[in-house]
């Protein structure tokens with residue numbers, strides 16, 4: 001995941017990425033340098049105070065003002081460059097993930113996969129944003145602390161001088177003893193924090209999933225508002241939502257406990273460290289080896305070295321959250337790049353003017369055989385009706401022909417170079433104008449408005465013509481029958497050479513259904529028609545009928561033979 005995310009700096013957006021990064025690093029380095037100046041400034045300031053030098057005091061304040069003004073301006077620019085780089089990185093990463101998700105119909109295949117990554121919407125929408133912002137914040141923080149550590153360790157080493165410890169009549173000299181104290185103190189603190197705080201990483205991961213599931217539950221109520229209202233299922237939905245929310249509460253309570261323990265440790269650690277430097281440097285001060293200004297300079301340098309070394313402790317919450325979203329994105333990314341490489345035993349080849357299957361066997365995800373060794377051929381202009389009991393695999397057969405169902409053996413020769421249109425069982429309309437809905441999935445407006453209006457009129461949808469340019473979520477306001485007739489209008493507008501209809505007229509009365517099929521036959525006279533349906537009346541519009549029995553068996557019915565199911 002990290003390697004994938006870092007390829008932003010090698011992508012087409014690399015010039016902007018590098019420019020932003022360099023400016024950000026320069027600002028960060030300059031800020032540390034200015035903080036070092038401020039620490040050094042303390043020497044003169046406190047010494048002037050100690051010596052009651054008023055002119056020296058004012059001179060120090062003037063110096064302070066000039067350092068601070070550069071610091072303020074640099075801080076502003078650092079924030080600006082950081083946010084800009086965050087935005088560009090997120091934009092690039094989101095575009096990559098959307099492309100991967102939609103590429104090779106991975107969004108569909110992922111639904112079939114066992115242990116598929118949950119809530120891809122949250123992973124693309126929110127996890128990427130957190131990943132990018134935390135990655136930048138943590139990297140910049142690390143960089144800042146490393147520069148701080150290098151600069152201030154040198155200062156502290158010089159200021160510490162040497163201490164001599166007598167051990168068994170041997171004198172041991174420790175140079176830079178304050179640096180060693182800071183190192184020891186921080187290593188102990190970091191180790192203790194990791195011990196206490198490590199559950200936070202897993203808890204963050206679980207909480208991201210809980211939040212996503214809860215949000216999904218809320219969205220489903222919006223989506224299925226009509227069904228829930230008709231069933232009066234409010235109590236059930238409320239119970240289900242509260243149950244989902246109780247998972248959030250449970251994990252959050254565990255997070256509160258872990259965070260409280262980490263806070264106890266980190267606060268005690270930070271408070272102790274403020275007096276620690278004074279404590280170890282004070283003997284020299286009381287022996288008049290140091291002035292007050294120098295004592296403050298040592299304490300300041302110690303504080304910077306100590307805070308650089310305590311980076312993991314200070315950023316622990318952020319690191320835990322970053323780790324959680326990184327894992328979630330990694331899991332999602334691995335599934336997305338593996339799906340197109342999955343091994344299928346069946347093959348689909350291109351063949352002009354003919355749809356052929358050779359020994360085509362289709363299985364359900366749990367291994368149940370739906371169709372066994374189907375061999376058939378449909379020529380251009382021909383028509384075929386597929387029938388069979390509910391759940392026998394009719395839709396799955398169509399999905400296999402369309403190339404989106406992976407569990408099949410045998411060979412399919414599919415006329416994919418010709419214009420092919422699948423009208424699925426559940427009509428789908430994108431959010432937009434009614435004209436866009438009819439033209440879907442074509443985006444451009446090559447088809448004239450008058451032509452679309454004429455087709456709507458043919459499909460008995462004249463009442464919708466005035467709304468052709470009205471934007472709405474049309475699938476919410478149209479009836480199921482209207483949606484199905486709109487699908488037929490779509491087929492007429494696109495003029496496919498092959499049209500597959502999966503129970504496309506199941507919600508339409510038989511008289512209108514007959515009219516729609518006659519219309520299709522007339523307007524798509526040279527096209528092949530492959531339909532799925534339960535009504536025997538549909539047989540009249542197809543030359544052949546294929547019956548599936550759901551246990552793998554299949555047969556072609558003779559014309560006029562009664563459908564027994």
Ligand SMILES: Nc1ncnc2c1ncn2[C@@H]1O[C@H](COP(=O)(O)OP(=O)(O)OP(=O)(O)O)[C@@H](O)[C@H]1O
Pocket residue numbers: 111112364365370388389390391392393394395396397
């Ligand atoms: N995404 C899926 N995951 C698991 N099982 C599935 C999936 N899609 C279909 N199936 C199973 O495959 C079998 C065939 O389903 P399919 O939708 O093809 O039946 P059908 O004949 O079209 O039914 P109907 O006439 O009711 O629409 C069913 O048992 C169904 O549960």
